[in-house]
Amino acid sequence: xxxxxxxxxxxxxxxxxxxxxxxxxxxxxxxxxxxxxxxxxxxxxxxxxxxxxxxxxxxxxxxxxxxxxxxxxxxxxxxxxxxxxxxxxxxxxxxxxxxxxxxxxxxxxxxxxxxxxxxxxxxxxxxxxxxxxxxxxxxxxxxxxxxxxxxxxxxxxxxxxxxxxxxxxxxxxxxxxxxxxxxxxxxxxxxxxxxxxxxxxxxxxxxxxxxxxxxxxxxxxxxxxxxxxxxxxxxxxxxxxxxxxxxxxxxxxxxxxxxxxxxxxxxxxxxxxxxxxxxxxxxxxxxxxxxxxxxxxxxxxxxxxxxxxxxxxxxxxxxxxxxxxxxxxxxxxxxxxxxxxxxxxxxxxx
Amino acid sequence: xxxxxxxxxxxxxxxxxxxxxxxxxxxxxxxxxxxxxxxxxxxxxxxxxxxxxxxxxxxxxxxxxxxxxxxxxxxxxxxxxxxxxxxxxxxxxxxxxxxxxxxxxxxxxxxxxxxxxxxxxxxxxxxxxxxxxxxxxxxxxxxxxxxxxxxxxxxxxxxxxxxxxxxxxxxxxxxxxxxxxxxxxxxxxxxxxxxxxxxxxxxxxxxxxxxxxxxxxxxxxxxxxxxxxxxxxxxxxxxxxxxxxxxxxxxxxxxxxxxxxxxxxxxxxxxxxxxxxxxxxxxxxxxxxxxxxxxxxxxxxxxxxxxxxxxxxxxxxxxxxxxxxxxxxxxxxxxxxxx
Numbered sequence: 127x128x129x130x131x132x133x134x135x136x137x138x139x140x141x142x143x144x145x146x147x148x149x150x151x152x153x154x155x156x157x158x159x160x161x162x163x164x165x166x167x168x169x170x171x172x173x174x175x176x177x178x179x180x181x182x183x184x185x186x187x188x189x190x191x192x193x194x195x196x197x198x199x200x201x202x203x204x205x206x207x208x209x210x211x212x213x214x215x216x217x218x219x220x221x222x223x224x225x226x227x228x229x230x231x232x233x234x235x236x237x238x239x240x241x242x243x244x245x246x247x248x249x250x251x252x253x254x255x256x257x258x259x260x261x262x263x264x265x266x267x268x269x270x271x272x273x274x275x276x277x278x279x280x281x282x283x284x285x286x287x288x289x290x291x292x293x294x295x296x297x298x299x300x301x302x303x304x305x306x307x308x309x310x311x312x313x314x315x316x317x318x319x320x321x322x323x324x325x326x327x328x329x330x331x332x333x334x335x336x337x338x339x340x341x342x343x344x345x346x347x348x349x350x351x352x353x354x355x356x357x358x359x360x361x362x363x364x365x366x367x368x369x370x371x372x373x374x375x376x377x378x379x380x381x382x383x384x385x386x387x388x389x390x391x392x393x394x395x396x397x398x399x400x401x402x403x404x405x406x407x408x409x410x411x412x413x414x415x416x417x418x419x420x421x422x423x424x425x426x427x428x429x430x431x432x433x434x435x436x437x438x439x440x441x442x443x444x445x446x447x448x449x450x451x452x453x454x455x456x457x458x459x460x461x462x463x464x465x466x467x468x469x470x471x472x473x474x475x476x
Numbered sequence: 477x478x479x480x481x482x483x484x485x486x487x488x489x490x491x492x493x494x495x496x497x498x499x500x501x502x503x504x505x506x507x508x509x510x511x512x513x514x515x516x517x518x519x520x521x522x523x524x525x526x527x528x529x530x531x532x533x534x535x536x537x538x539x540x541x542x543x544x545x546x547x548x549x550x551x552x553x554x555x556x557x558x559x560x561x562x563x564x565x566x567x568x569x570x571x572x573x574x575x576x577x578x579x580x581x582x583x584x585x586x587x588x589x590x591x592x593x594x595x596x597x598x599x600x601x602x603x604x605x606x607x608x609x610x611x612x613x614x615x616x617x618x619x620x621x622x623x624x625x626x627x628x629x630x631x632x633x634x635x636x637x638x639x640x641x642x643x644x645x646x647x648x649x650x651x652x653x654x655x656x657x658x659x660x661x662x663x664x665x666x667x668x669x670x671x672x673x674x675x676x677x678x679x680x681x682x683x684x685x686x687x688x689x690x691x692x693x694x695x696x697x698x699x700x701x702x703x704x705x706x707x708x709x710x711x712x713x714x715x716x717x718x719x720x721x722x723x724x725x726x727x728x729x730x731x732x733x734x735x736x737x738x739x740x741x742x743x744x745x746x747x748x749x750x751x752x753x754x755x756x757x758x759x760x761x762x763x764x765x766x767x768x769x770x771x772x773x774x775x776x777x778x779x780x781x782x783x784x785x786x787x788x789x790x791x792x793x794x795x796x797x798x799x800x801x802x803x804x805x806x807x808x809x810x811x812x813x814x815x
């Protein structure tokens with residue numbers, strides 16, 4: 127406890143509070159609320175029942191009205207705390223409501239019906255996590271299909287990216303040939319050709335190759351990332367050429383040099399690229415939206431956007447699916463954040 | 477490809493074994509290739525897959541985009557389309573007054589241009605300010621700095637769809653924002669049904685989602701500034717504000733320029749979060765250029781790929797101009813830097 131107090135009251139060089147200290151802490155605490163608050167609110171909301179989601183003002187924790195099974199009634203009845211005419215309060219179950227009058231019975235003695243004005247009753251509530259929100263989409267929305275499609279696209283695209291980009295990086299860092307600089311410049315120039323500029327002709331090419339409504343049509347155009355080639359090449363340049371020469375002396379083939387010597391030594395850079403690639407491909411939206419028009423091929427991102435754009439949004443399902451979609455990225459964030467931040471700071475590329 | 481999954485992580489020999497096996501099988505034919513073509517041929521072999529994919533999926537579309545923009549009709553494949561010359565461009569620019577989108581033949585295009593221009597100006601300015609302030613604060617002598625850095629970085633990894641949905645949920649009628657305002661005694665408001673608030677929301681949400689990335693680049697720049705410069709300045713009795721303008725800002729300039737270029741380029745192309753958050757609405761108040769291209773080319777009832785291609789080329793031209801402008805600025809900054 128004293129540690130926390132010392133931490134909170136730490137000052138610049140032991141001097142008194144400077145106005146910049148106040149600004150700093152206000153900014154940081156505000157940032158904490160603004161950055162995490164919305165996501166936490168979403169996760170909390172995803173455990174609420176549809177009735178609780180429609181409520182205003184909303185409750186912070188998920189509550190539902192307690193129900194009770196009463197003899198003589200088929201369905202469980204809602205429990206209310208009602209103020210009776212004589213001023214006493216009692217916990218009663220509501221049988222039906224007519225206008226502003228609620229007909230209630232005592233759960234222990236269901237024979238007698240008591241009439242109570244609806245303004246004089248408040249629901250008895252208990253905390254309850256609506257886990258249906260998570261379990262139902264698996265049968266309801268082809269959710270498993272979307273999940274599988276997303277996983278397939280992410281894993282396949284990342285593996286191909288690693289192989290294809292590392293091969294190119296190897297050629298561009300360990301061989302002297304005419305047009306090497308030209309090839310490197312060409313690759314970097316593709317950074318300047320974003321999807322939004324070429325999506326019309328790209329769509330026609332992908333269709334001509336028969337990849338429209340095909341997950342490979344989502345995967346293939348994304349795998350030759352200029353960022354990946356750049357990161358890997360910069361890393362391979364630091365590997366001494368003598369290693370390659372020595373291996374050639376020992377009659378190793380060029381292919382063996384690539385995958386037995388260079389690739390293992392490039393492992394840290396490959397790991398960074400793999401993390402980036404997983405996040406990119408998992409999050410891709412516009413291109414899958416264009417290429418995939420059949421429901422059973424949607425990735426999670428496309429499925430979510432389509433269902434959330436419907437006229438009657440089923441928010442309790444959407445929220446739960448959003449949380450599931452966040453999970454891999456949050457895991458990456460928690461465990462691999464260090465790699466990503468150093469990767470970005472080092473190359474300035476995302 | 478999926479049979480030997482996760483070759484990237486070190487899950488031990490069990491996972492590596494099939495990969496080694498596969499690579500070993502490939503060795504014999506590749507040795508033969510090497511004998512036939514020499515080492516130079518192998519270089520080409522290694523470069524080939526990447527260049528092939530670039531060629532087919534980036535360069536080829538880039539060039540045929542120009543051809544597309546000069547054709548009309550609804551046919552998808554280029555040979556089936558009719559040549560219209562500069563017709564699509566003429567249609568995009570057919571306006572009585574460029575300041576009034578309503579007077580144009582393609583009024584949605586000009587609405588999108590106008591919206592995007594406002595969005596870029598406001599979003600880029602605010603984004604740079606917010607990221608710079610955050611980077612300066614994170615660069616101070618803070619306890620638990622890596623934690624605070626993570627706080628601001630966290631939304632960067634979220635998918636744009638998730639970002640859009642998180643905020644759509646917050647800005648709902650029964651959302652968190654209205655809940656907070658209700659606590660302060662205000663009436664609830666349906667923010668995304670209001671033209672101005674929806675526009676402001678797209679700016680705020682895109683800053684929320686991406687500021688961590690730019691903060692990180694600026695923070696790296698700040699940490700590269702030698703500390704003794706500040707010590708010397710303090711010794712000379714320089715005021716902190718003067719030290720900021722004279723030391724911090726000039727030395728941060730290279731990183732700041734990179735950030736400005738990246739923010740600008742991304743802002744011009746804004747699409748994903750906004751599409752999920754507002755869908756371009758209410759009306760056309762948050763319709764931006766990429767969504768116009770997407771809808772004209774793919775989603776509209778009357779698809780017009782030629783018109784979409786022409787619009788995308790205009791957007792590409794803007795991006796090239798912005799990049800060159802920044803590169804030019806960066807160079808003159810370097811030349812004039814030593815005073």
